[in-house]
Amino acid sequence: MLIGVLVYTYVFLTFTIHHQEFNNNAIMKINLVILFSLIATLSFAQKNKIYKSFEEALRNPTQVYQIKIAFKNLDSIPADICKLVNLEKLELNNNDLKILPPELCSLPNLKVLNLFRNKLISLPENIGDLKKLEKCILSSNKLKQLPTSIGELKNLNELSIKDNLLKSLPNEICNLRKLEQFYLSYNDIKSLPDSIGNIVTLQYLYVGNNDLQTLPFSLSKLLNMKYFYLGRNELIEFPSAICSMVNLKELDVAYCGSMGFLPQCLKNINLLDILIIDSGQSLPFPKSLFHNPSLKVIEQ
Numbered sequence: 001m002l003i004g005v006l007v008y009t010y011v012f013l014t015f016t017i018h019h020q021e022f023n024n025n026a027i028m029k030i031n032l033v034i035l036f037s038l039i040a041t042l043s044f045a046q047k048n049k050i051y052k053s054f055e056e057a058l059r060n061p062t063q064v065y066q067i068k069i070a071f072k073n074l075d076s077i078p079a080d081i082c083k084l085v086n087l088e089k090l091e092l093n094n095n096d097l098k099i100l101p102p103e104l105c106s107l108p109n110l111k112v113l114n115l116f117r118n119k120l121i122s123l124p125e126n127i128g129d130l131k132k133l134e135k136c137i138l139s140s141n142k143l144k145q146l147p148t149s150i151g152e153l154k155n156l157n158e159l160s161i162k163d164n165l166l167k168s169l170p171n172e173i174c175n176l177r178k179l180e181q182f183y184l185s186y187n188d189i190k191s192l193p194d195s196i197g198n199i200v201t202l203q204y205l206y207v208g209n210n211d212l213q214t215l216p217f218s219l220s221k222l223l224n225m226k227y228f229y230l231g232r233n234e235l236i237e238f239p240s241a242i243c244s245m246v247n248l249k250e251l252d253v254a255y256c257g258s259m260g261f262l263p264q265c266l267k268n269i270n271l272l273d274i275l276i277i278d279s280g281q282s283l284p285f286p287k288s289l290f291h292n293p294s295l296k297v298i299e300q
Contacts, residue, residue, distance in 0.1 A: 050066045054069070065087060069091070069095070073095060079101050079103045085108060086109055105124050108131070114135075135158045136160070140162075146161070150173055151170065151176060180203045185209050212234060213236055220241035227250045237257075243269065250276075274296050275297045
């Protein structure tokens with residue numbers, strides 16, 4: 001339909017131009033402008049088309065940029081997915097997928113992968129081959145571990161693995177040097193990698209509802225951190241590294257363990273807007289001593 005409209009428009013404009021008093025060079029230039037405009041319009045329209053099934057997408061695989069199949073009880077992905085060489089966005093949330101074919105990881109232009117709320121028990125070992133991946137949503141699955149190659153996703157900006165069955169993270173995850181948002185709440189994680197502070201781009205770190213007892217001191221290098229949620233863990237003392245997060249806006253330490261008084265250094269975090277604590281915690285100084293007069297201290 002769209003192609004027909006564009007062709008008709010092109011023919012009509014060309015006919016009109018030829019019946020006006022233009023020289024040949026002017027006509028040629030105008031024709032080229034019209035033609036390139038039509039091509040750009042068609043390309044834009046094709047990139048914004050969302051395919052709703054693999055069957056439909058695989059009919060013209062090189063023209064597919066987005067696929068969204070949600071709430072369809074999907075339990076498998078065809079190996080032919082590797083033919084979708086221009087695919088940029090793949091959303092398969094709320095389905096019944098348990099495993100992913102390794103061919104999925106050969107998609108050279110994939111930027112967004114959404115597998116929220118499936119039944120995944122593992123990830124392909126070659127997931128690190130998705131070199132252009134920027135956003136990866138794996139929340140609410142049944143993952144018990146992550147492949148080490150996940151650290152090869154050099155362009156990854158957002159990673160969500162919350163609500164799984166993870167007990168640890170591979171050290172290689174600390175190689176994600178462009179990661180800004182990292183969500184891993186509601187797992188069974190007992191410790192974070194010692195070098196997690198190497199992800200200096202982190203701005204959002206959600207590790208609440210795990211089994212953490214200590215945090216690595218390398219967290220003190222996360223100077224860009226803005227939102228740090230670690231409530232409902234088993235910390236035995238307040239992690240002093242938090243006081244180095246000078247750009248922190250929101251901090252949740254409620255029900256983190258028997259920490260008692262919070263440290264004096266908290267008042268040095270100038271931009272802190274929200275501090276979430278529990279009834280067993282208290283500040284060793286008046287709230288008025290915080291740099292931000294509008295700070296909200298929320299007791300849960």
